[in-house]
Amino acid sequence: MYILEDLKSKIASALKLERVNFSYPPNPALGDLSLICFEAAKAAGKNPAEFALNLATELKADKELQKYFSDIKATGPYLNFFISLGYLADSVVKQVKKERVAYGFNKSGAGQSVMIEYSNGNTHKEYHIGHLRNISYGDAINHLLRANGYESIPVSYINDFGIHVAKTIWNWRKNPNYADRPENKGYLLGKCYAAASRELTANPEYKEEVGKIMTEIENRSGANHKFWRETRGWSIDYFASIYKELDIKFQHIFYESEVIDAGLKLVKELLVKGVLKKSEGAIIADLEKYGLGVLPIIRSDGTALYPAADLSLASEKFKKYDLSRSIYVVDVRQSLYFEQLFKILELIGYQQPLVHLTYDFVTLPSGMMSSRTGNVITYQELRDKLFARLSEETGSRHKNWAAGRIKEVALALTIATIKFEMLKVSADKIITFNIDEAARFDGYTACYLEYGYARLKSIVRKKGFSFGAADLNRLTEPKEKELLIRMAKYPEVIASAGEKYNPSEVTRYLFELVQLFNDYYHEINILKAKPKIRKARLALIKTLAQVLHNGFDILGLKALEEM
RNA sequence: GCGCUCGUAGCUCAACUGGAUAGAGUGCUUGGCUUCGGACCAUGAGGUUGCAGGUUCAAAUCCUGCCGGGCGCACCA
Numbered sequence: 001m002y003i004l005e006d007l008k009s010k011i012a013s014a015l016k017l018e019r020v021n022f023s024y025p026p027n028p029a030l031g032d033l034s035l036i037c038f039e040a041a042k043a044a045g046k047n048p049a050e051f052a053l054n055l056a057t058e059l060k061a062d063k064e065l066q067k068y069f070s071d072i073k074a075t076g077p078y079l080n081f082f083i084s085l086g087y088l089a090d091s092v093v094k095q096v097k098k099e100r101v102a103y104g105f106n107k108s109g110a111g112q113s114v115m116i117e118y119s120n121g122n123t124h125k126e127y128h129i130g131h132l133r134n135i136s137y138g139d140a141i142n143h144l145l146r147a148n149g150y151e152s153i154p155v156s157y158i159n160d161f162g163i164h165v166a167k168t169i170w171n172w173r174k175n176p177n178y179a180d181r182p183e184n185k186g187y188l189l190g191k192c193y194a195a196a197s198r199e200l201t202a203n204p205e206y207k208e209e210v211g212k213i214m215t216e217i218e219n220r221s222g223a224n225h226k227f228w229r230e231t232r233g234w235s236i237d238y239f240a241s242i243y244k245e246l247d248i249k250f251q252h253i254f255y256e257s258e259v260i261d262a263g264l265k266l267v268k269e270l271l272v273k274g275v276l277k278k279s280e281g282a283i284i285a286d287l288e289k290y291g292l293g294v295l296p297i298i299r300s301d302g303t304a305l306y307p308a309a310d311l312s313l314a315s316e317k318f319k320k321y322d323l324s325r326s327i328y329v330v331d332v333r334q335s336l337y338f339e340q341l342f343k344i345l346e347l348i349g350y351q352q353p354l355v356h357l358t359y360d361f362v363t364l365p366s367g368m369m370s371s372r373t374g375n376v377i378t379y380q381e382l383r384d385k386l387f388a389r390l391s392e393e394t395g396s397r398h399k400n401w402a403a404g405r406i407k408e409v410a411l412a413l414t415i416a417t418i419k420f421e422m423l424k425v426s427a428d429k430i431i432t433f434n435i436d437e438a439a440r441f442d443g444y445t446a447c448y449l450e451y452g453y454a455r456l457k458s459i460v461r462k463k464g465f466s467f468g469a470a471d472l473n474r475l476t477e478p479k480e481k482e483l484l485i486r487m488a489k490y491p492e493v494i495a496s497a498g499e500k501y502n503p504s505e506v507t508r509y510l511f512e513l514v515q516l517f518n519d520y521y522h523e524i525n526i527l528k529a530k531p532k533i534r535k536a537r538l539a540l541i542k543t544l545a546q547v548l549h550n551g552f553d554i555l556g557l558k559a560l561e562e563m
Numbered sequence: 564g565c566g567c568u569c570g571u572a573g574c575u576c577a578a579c580u581g582g583a584u585a586g587a588g589u590g591c592u593u594g595g596c597u598u599c600g601g602a603c604c605a606u607g608a609g610g611u612u613g614c615a616g617g618u619u620c621a622a623a624u625c626c627u628g629c630c631g632g633g634c635g636c637a638c639c640a
Contacts, residue, residue: 026583036582038620048620077620078583122640162640282638291566296638306640335567336635360568360633397602425576428568430633437575441602443588444576451602459599489579496579508577512587522604563602 002491003091007033007068007083014062015055024489028478031073031080032485038077048077055079088484089472089540096487096543104494104550109150115317116142116154118329119243119250123160123235124168126190127242128376129362129433130331136422136556137359138329139248140503143554148498153251153321157313158239160232161256162306164193166214169227170206171196186238187380189231194376218303232257242379246415247556254316256309263312264304267297270311275347285344295340307341314345318352325353332358332428357501359427365434382435386414389439390447394563409563413447416557420446423555424507444511446557452514453548454563456541459526461561474536479520483540486513487547494554503555510551517544 001009011033012020021036041051052074059065059072059079071082096103118138121127138154145152171192172178178192200206216224243249267283270276276285281300285307287293297307317326328338338356345354364377391410398406421438425431441447475484490509497505526537552559 021582023579023582026586030583034583038582042620076583159640164640280637284637292636294637299638301638303638305638332568333634334640337640393602397600429576430569432575434575437589440589445588447602448588451600455600455603462599492579500580504577505579508587515587518603519605521599522601525599527599562600 003088003095003488004033004492007081010065010068011035011059011081014059014065025078025080028482028485030075030078031071032083032481033081035079035081036077037079041077049074052077052079083485085475085481085484086473088481088488089475089536092484092488093470093472093539093543096546100546101550101553103546104491105147105149106491106495107149108495108498109145109148112324113151113153113322114145114325114327115321115323116145116152116327116329117157118142118154119156119239119248120330121156121158121235121239122162122164123158123232123239124165124189125193125235126376127239127379129364129379129382130376132379132382132418133359133362133422133431134329134331135243135246135248136419137357137427137503139246139556140419140423140506140554141327141329141357141501143556144494144498144501144503144506147494147554153323154249155252155254155317156250157254157256158236159256159306159309160235161217161260161309163210163214165228165232166210166217166224167196167200168193169217169224169231170210170213171199172231173227184238184241185231185234186236186241187378189235189238190378214303245383245411246419247558252320254313256313259312259316260304260309262316263308263310264298266312266315267304267308270344270348275344285340287340287343290343292336292340292343295337295344307337307344310341311344311348314341314350314354315348318350323352325355327355327357329357329359332360334358357427360430362422362431362433365432377433382418382433383414385435386417386439387411389435390414390417393439393441409560412558412560413450413563416446416450419556420449420507423503424511426502426504447563449510449514449548449552450557450560450563452517453545453552454560455521456517456545456548457561460538460542460545462527470535470539471532472536472539474533475540477520477524479516479523480537480540483513483516483520483544486516487543490547490551497554506551506554510548510555513544513548513551517541 008020008022017040021039023034023036025031025034035052035055037048037052037055041048044051056072056074056079065072068084068087069081070084073080099105116138119131119135121131142152142154168189172189178188181188183191200210213224216222217228219225267276271278271283276283276297278284279286279294282296283298285295285297287295295307297305299305314326317323330338335356335358342354342356387410390413391406394410394413395401395406417438421433422431424444437443438445439447441451475481493505493509497503524537526541527534529537549559
């Protein structure tokens with residue numbers, strides 16, 4: 001059991017109170033752990049401050065608690081506990097050393113398997129900044145689920161079969177120069193799609209040509225179908241290269257083209273069952289009585305809409321895997337759609353909890369919009385801009401490094417920056433992605449965290465210092481206690497962030513931990529201290545490095561030893 | 564029109580889901596480099612938490628009504 005959890009339960013059992021309301025004092029001078037007495041005092045019919053005072057006297061005399069707390073005192077209605085530094089240091093350092101990468105994990109989700117779907121690119125379209133928020137968020141949740149004991153199954157669903165495909169192919173065929181361009185073909189398809197979109201908006205009369213291509217692809221015959229297969233491969237390869245660069249792995253990837261036939265069959269069955277019905281020539285789900293309006297599923301011309309595939313995908317997921325929960329990471333604009341989809345699935349008989357994890361949009365500060373694509377910035381454009389900035393900065397700091405090494409570090413910082421920026425803001429807020437702010441090395445940024453970690457590791461790396469059994473009683477500085485308390489809170493952060501699907505709690509925690517370390521580093525010298533103290537301090541910062549590393553893993557950031 | 568959502572320092576965001584003096588970053592003030600990697604640290608100023616009521620010992624947080632922004636509501640995905 002983790003130390004704070006353990007201490008809380010010890011206090012609770014010493015008090016024999018039913019509901020115990022703990023919190024953390026706003027400032028370390030007040031104490032390390034706090035019990036808020038309003039409710040308990042009210043239940044006992046007493047004045048809260050007096051109540052707290054009485055409890056303090058009572059608990060101070062408790063022999064068991066004396067082992068863990070150096071002091072217990074009431075400040076107004078708050079009963080404050082001061083954790084004994086020796087006990088704290090011993091407990092935290094030993095536990096982190098023992099559990100290593102698993103420090104902070106818990107078993108609350110044991111025995112439950114959860115599927116989480118994210119990234120969800122469309123072939124023949126750009127992979128843009130919005131997808132990056134999606135994939136960063138989804139992957140962090142995937143890690144959080146695992147850290148909380150769930151068996152998490154990360155999957156992606158790629159839409160390779162919609163009208164967007166036909167638009168791109170139409171435009172590609174119309175402009176033969178695409179085939180000769182040097183860019184990555186998957187990337188180029190995105191550009192081609194954007195151009196097609198603009199052209200079709202300006203000249204709607206071409207829609208008929210696009211429709212013909214669509215029919216050919218759906219019928220799975222002819223030159224356009226063949227070309228669809230080829231181009232689809234380009235996109236899929238391109239996505240794979242992005243996932244590799246981002247260091248994100250899916251356990252399975254579903255494709256719309258592989259589930260759509262089963263979807264059409266399912267729709268027919270549901271029509272017979274009366275879950276769906278015909279209306280104005282189309283097939284719809286009438287969900288008016290649930291306050292969810294109407295969802296069209298098959299167009300009046302008989303072609304399928306997105307929900308047909310999604311219904312089939314959902315049943316495929318449950319057929320293939322024994323899931324106790326299924327999560328969809330999709331942006332907030334589709335909230336109503338997912339309520340409708342989940343209602344239909346419920347009507348069909350699926351009882352497992354279905355979760356639509358939402359997040360809001362990513363925009364750019366005005367004037368920074370990409371002129372070439374109109375209003376989206378692609379992954380590649382963002383990555384290239386950040387990479388240029390960060391490799392210049394890294395290069396200027398390390399004149400003696402080989403080009404390859406600079407490139408490697410700059411790329412890791414680029415990816416870390418993208419993920420961190422996407423995760424540090426809570427999901428319900430719109431992100432205005434400011435490249436200048438994101439690529440900074442100070443402030444609430446990925447590079448600040450990475451720098452703190454690298455600096456910490458450089459101390460640990462120094463030769464000639466022994467790391468044997470340290471006497472942790474040598475840790476007596478207030479800043480050391482602050483660091484230890486903060487590290488002791490890490491498991492609670494993981495539990496809370498997991499429960500609330502909120503990785504920004506982890507980003508903030510890590511930022512504050514690095515801040516605390518920088519402060520400590522500035523004030524207290526580690527290597528120049530007397531041998532016994534030095535040993536204890538080295539043990540402390542090794543522990544700190546492990547906690548930071550574990551947090552980086554949750555966020556999907558590579559922990560750089562040097563930068 | 565109905566529904567969802569956001570509104571906190573000049574700007575970008577926190578606030579343990581109702582608790583102690585609303586905190587960080589950035590920008591602006593003023594300082595600290597023969598440093599364990601200064602890609603760092605410290606200091607000061609900056610707030611009627613959109614507005615008005617209500618509930619509570621206690622409200623940025625809950626309830627009601629306004630104001631303002633964003634989004635969604637049948638053949639897009």
